[in-house]
Amino acid sequence: MTRILPFLLSLMLALCGTTLLNAAQTDAERLHDVVSTKVAAITEILNDATLEKAVKNDRIMAIAEEMIDFEIMAKLSLGKDGWAQLDEAQQHEFITLYVEHIKSSYLEKLYLYNGEEIRITPAAQTKPNRIEISSFIRTDEGEMEILYKFYRNRAGAWFIYDINLAGVSIIQTNRVQFAEFLSSATAADLLEKLRQEEHL
Amino acid sequence: MATGAFHRESAIIEPFQVCRHRAHAMPSRREHLRLLAALLMIPLFLSLLNADATLPEEGFGDEFESEFSAAAPAEDFDPLSGYNRVMTVCNDVVYIHLFFPVARGYEAVIPEEGRKAVQRFFANLHTPVRVVNNVLQLKFRNAAEELGRFTVNTTLGIGGLFDPAYTWLNLSSHPEDFGQTLGYYGVGSGFHIVLPLLGPSNLRDTVGLVSDSYIDFGLNYYEDRGINLLDTLDHTYALESLEYLNKSSLTYAQYESLKKDALDLYPFLKQIYEQSRSKAIEE
Numbered sequence: 492m493t494r495i496l497p498f499l500l501s502l503m504l505a506l507c508g509t510t511l512l513n514a515a516q517t518d519a520e521r522l523h524d525v526v527s528t529k530v531a532a533i534t535e536i537l538n539d540a541t542l543e544k545a546v547k548n549d550r551i552m553a554i555a556e557e558m559i560d561f562e563i564m565a566k567l568s569l570g571k572d573g574w575a576q577l578d579e580a581q582q583h584e585f586i587t588l589y590v591e592h593i594k595s596s597y598l599e600k601l602y603l604y605n606g607e608e609i610r611i612t613p614a615a616q617t618k619p620n621r622i623e624i625s626s627f628i629r630t631d632e633g634e635m636e637i638l639y640k641f642y643r644n645r646a647g648a649w650f651i652y653d654i655n656l657a658g659v660s661i662i663q664t665n666r667v668q669f670a671e672f673l674s675s676a677t678a679a680d681l682l683e684k685l686r687q688e689e690h691l
Numbered sequence: 692m693a694t695g696a697f698h699r700e701s702a703i704i705e706p707f708q709v710c711r712h713r714a715h716a717m718p719s720r721r722e723h724l725r726l727l728a729a730l731l732m733i734p735l736f737l738s739l740l741n742a743d744a745t746l747p748e749e750g751f752g753d754e755f756e757s758e759f760s761a762a763a764p765a766e767d768f769d770p771l772s773g774y775n776r777v778m779t780v781c782n783d784v785v786y787i788h789l790f791f792p793v794a795r796g797y798e799a800v801i802p803e804e805g806r807k808a809v810q811r812f813f814a815n816l817h818t819p820v821r822v823v824n825n826v827l828q829l830k831f832r833n834a835a836e837e838l839g840r841f842t843v844n845t846t847l848g849i850g851g852l853f854d855p856a857y858t859w860l861n862l863s864s865h866p867e868d869f870g871q872t873l874g875y876y877g878v879g880s881g882f883h884i885v886l887p888l889l890g891p892s893n894l895r896d897t898v899g900l901v902s903d904s905y906i907d908f909g910l911n912y913y914e915d916r917g918i919n920l921l922d923t924l925d926h927t928y929a930l931e932s933l934e935y936l937n938k939s940s941l942t943y944a945q946y947e948s949l950k951k952d953a954l955d956l957y958p959f960l961k962q963i964y965e966q967s968r969s970k971a972i973e974e
Contacts, residue, residue, distance in 0.1 A: 570759070596952050659970075664963060668958055
């Protein structure tokens with residue numbers, strides 16, 4: 492028994508390790524392919540001069556929604572403390588308003604793209620439930636990094652929860668803004684401000 | 692039920708008791724088994740760890756909260772916040788009502804390719820700043836690449852208007868400035884300063900800006916400096932204005948788009964500036 496035990500244990504360990512590694516590798520590789528395909532599809536839509544802007548927006552959003560969790564982005568932007576200051580109805584309204592805001596901001600940034608060369612690097616699994624993928628846009632001043640941060644949700648699907656543009660985290664920037672705003676104003680003021688912005 | 696549990700327990704304990712008897716004779720084997728027992732726990736621990744990581748976090752999993760609070764700026768020392776706010780608004784008004792309309796006019800006259808060529812021309816003139824700062828940060832390979840780019844682009848690229856160094860030789864630019872060099876050696880950013888017309892900066896980067904302008908002999912005229920490409924300070928002002936106008940024509944849309952994401956412009960631009968500078972220094 493004692494002779495077999497070490498063998499069995501090492502076998503168990505090896506199996507355990509390789510399954511973990513394999514799972515990680517395939518997820519990261521798969522996400523890399525997903526991002527590459529979707530980025531290519533979106534740039535193709537952007538470059539298509541025959542399409543109207545409204546059609547472009549719809550098609551791009553359909554692709555983006557398969558990859559980006561806009562709701563979690565809205566929630567994380569507000570942060571745990573900010574979220575707690577809103578009652579249930581306000582939370583609901585916040586999500587509706589802010590998801591719209593993030594979407595239109597995302598679309599607007601995409602239209603700044605001007606056919607530059609894009610390079611996507613292999614995905615890095617930073618934690619069992621986190622994967623990061625960088626893409627680099629070639630500009631005259633060097634390369635600009637766009638980092639997509641994925642998390643694995645309850646259902647086991649991978650979604651983007653934050654995007655870093657040249658080192659600037661969308662969520663982090665929003666969190667600081669919201670925290671500062673809420674330090675001198677109420678949740679109702681915040682929603683009012685977001686409502687006004689929507690009508691601009 | 693209870694007896695069943697008892698039996699299972701004794702069944703687990705037994706092999707250990709057996710080895711305890713033997714342990715007197717061979718202590719090394721006892722140690723060995725203890726180690727094995729510990730090892731047995733590892734897969735269990737790993738699977739627990741993995742299960743923990745996939746716990747629901749559509750709400751505010753502590754993991755998300757700690758991720759962002761860890762990255763959040765620590766105690767924010769902002770002694771100039773009053774002045775900075777005013778200057779942010781002043782800059783914004785000047786950009787929106789003066790510079791951007793002029794940039795739009797310029798944009799209408801000069802095609803994009805032309806404006807990009809002008810930008811490359813200025814970037815090429817700023818090569819000394821990038822070379823010196825790459826060297827100061829011991830990035831000799833990048834410095835050499837910058838020198839190679841300068842040689843190729845100044846000659847074959849007609850004074851830097853074109854970028855054959857990248858298209859033909861795959862030599863990339865490595866922007867570094869003295870603010871980044873100071874950051875590289877651990878100098879903190881200091882408090883935030885919004886500069887007139889130039890926008891967000893901080894104490895460290897403002898010092899960097901002044902130092903860089905002295906190294907930047909291609910564009911900045913200093914009477915007491917040995918080398919000057921330009922003859923007078925007026926030429927510097929004229930060329931810098933053109934550079935600024937040209938750059939605005941290529942970037943005003945970005946500013947306008949960014950501005951829409953701001954609840955409050957000053958903290959928003961400050962965040963963007965400080966985060967992107969940290970990233971640039973990290974590289």
